[in-house]
Amino acid sequence: MAYRSVFDAGVITSEFDKAGISPHFIPCIWKWVARNPSCEWTDIPSLPSAAYLVLNSKFKPLTSTLHSRVDSSDQVTTKLLIKLQNEAFVESVIMTYDTRLGKYCGKPRPGGLRSTLCISSQVGCKMGCKFCATGSMGFKSNLSSGEIVEQLVHASHISSIRNVVFMGMGEPLNNYTAVVEAIRVMTSSPFQLSPRRITVSTVGITHAISKLHNDLPGVNLAVSLHAPVQDIRCQIMPAARAFPLEKLMDTLQVYQKNSKQKIFIEYIMLNEVNDEEQHAHLLGKLLETFDVVVNLIPFNPIGSISQFRSSSDVKVSNFQKVLRGTYNIRTTVRKQMGQDISGACGQLVVNLPNKRSSVNAELLTDIEDLRL
Template identity: 75%
Template sequence: MSESKKSSPYKSVFDSLVLRAEFEQAGINTRFIPLIWKFVLQNPNCKWDEIPSLPSKAYSLLPSKFRPFTSTLDSAIDSTDGVTTKLLIKLQNGAFVEAVIMRYDSRLGKLNGKPRPGGLRSTLCVSSQVGCKMGCTFCATGTMGFKNNLSSGEIVEQLAHASRLSTIRNVVFMGMGEPLNNYSSLVEAVRVMTAYPFQLSPKKITVSTVGIIHAINKLHQDLPNCNLAVSLHAPVQDIRCQIMPAARAFPLEKLMNALKDYQKNSQQKIFIEYIMLDGVNDGEQQAHQLGKLLETFEVVVNLIPFNPIGSLSRFTTTSDDNVLTFQKLLRNTYNIRTTVRKQMGQDVNGACGQLVVNLPDKRSTKSSDFLTDIEDLRI
């Protein structure tokens, strides 16, 4: 049996449900769990007996079933502009996933004619699966096929690894995989991320989906106050099916009804992701169709310039002029807030749609080789 197919002998200490169940069965108070997480975050290479003041039963239980980290940071590669870092993370089963740190300065630009408040912040794009079964034709991850789901601990460990390199304020589930196809791990991972010691705000976490209707129907109840982003990418069903094979299982009309119910229950804006494919979905006709589809919703449309993925793609990038025309139509005709995503990390294949595991040439696997000025970016 190959290394990637072996069952994992140990669980991540960040697999909250498993750890809690083991503690309860052993009669160990679960209030020690957040303290263990804090110590592990501060001491990632620690031994279990180095954690102070735990019950004696915990010192025998933890090494028998858990590891502080079941994954390792294989490499961290900076983009040339220094604002994006792609992390290659090796899992316990031998597989790899990617996560991307994106650094922003929220003070740039104006707000109501005045300097914007805030400062430097980092967003982490995390993966929920190894590969993806959705098969979107414009996305490199889809070419990998589906390998396996990540455990909640493996998802949280991406945040733990990234937190050693930058102070993470936002998390987006827009990496490898369809998050809502790994629903239970997604929900548990977010609950850990918003608990002590991570303490991320649910409002700073965004879950992206191609439109898994049955999961959207329960998302607000399970993860209140988190943001929902929908990878729509086309305003009509036939175009969606051409570029997103999974759309056949989730008809556009039923998806929009699910989003209507979600918005009614959550009272939150929905983010609409729309990748711009030249000659496919970027014309004025599609802009009007999209505007009419969304005009009764409270949404923010995020137009995403297509990122080339070499010989794997038959698509080309929409011109800047066409993107702006599309944006103006949505804004001016339908009064829909519409943004254009800033491209980050293209040179390290860390931009939207480019995440596919290609092992680096090992010029360096130490994050410190790439991140000498990371202290300047901390908040």
């Protein structure tokens, strides 16, 4: 039989309820497993005898295993290949930042190292974005909430995770129930992540965006916009046909009115596709009534998605100047981490590890800084 992950919150709560076991034991179990992922159930002290029976018959501490890890040449990015119980694989990426580098508001940054985990919500993806390697896999399956949380468990044994971004494999809002449940586990004991340090990225699933703030108050929303007009979006993001730009922007207006939170706009820079000055002005006009941070993302070529080319640094800089100077929109340029291990934005596609040419991976602006 297929066992469930003990981090599948809904399932273990239901099973404990049917057995007459108090749910207050569940965080204790999660804490023990998070610290000791290879434990046996009998290792956990002070549980009711009925709890051991339920755990042994229905659950595994972890249903996934860390198949391999690959570190970038500069040691700031680590890609994890995680094998699921059904033999499928997903990838997660740990990105480490030194908050003492550079200045913020003219003052030295406090603190030290902190890590962000880029997490997957599906095996593959059905959105089919033409610039994204994950889309070339097609859609395989949804992850359970427990399988999503287990990525955090695996990563936490490599680095202390401060932020989580759902920007890995899959469209998170197409696996809405499991993602919501997983985030609720991550923000509860023993993980205790702040909702403000969790970001969910979407291509624009409007009906799910409408529910997100009520279900996950405080969690950040990032929208993969990538073009300022509908026809270009449809060319590079086939799913945009189902979520027209006008409807998406109306949905975001309501979301921001209700949440009172910044929205992060992801915009991949594709040479001679969406990176001209006219596109910058169209984007500025589209967003000028919103409270947003626009994140310009260099295109990362990989495998079969070679019909696109990266925008030049000059084009990216000019694009940023238009958004900032003309429309007063806060705009950052993402400096990539993990290109040499195919762990950068848009590069996640399941391959067994191999040697790749070394490319210097530069520090990336952390999502935590963008909120300020």
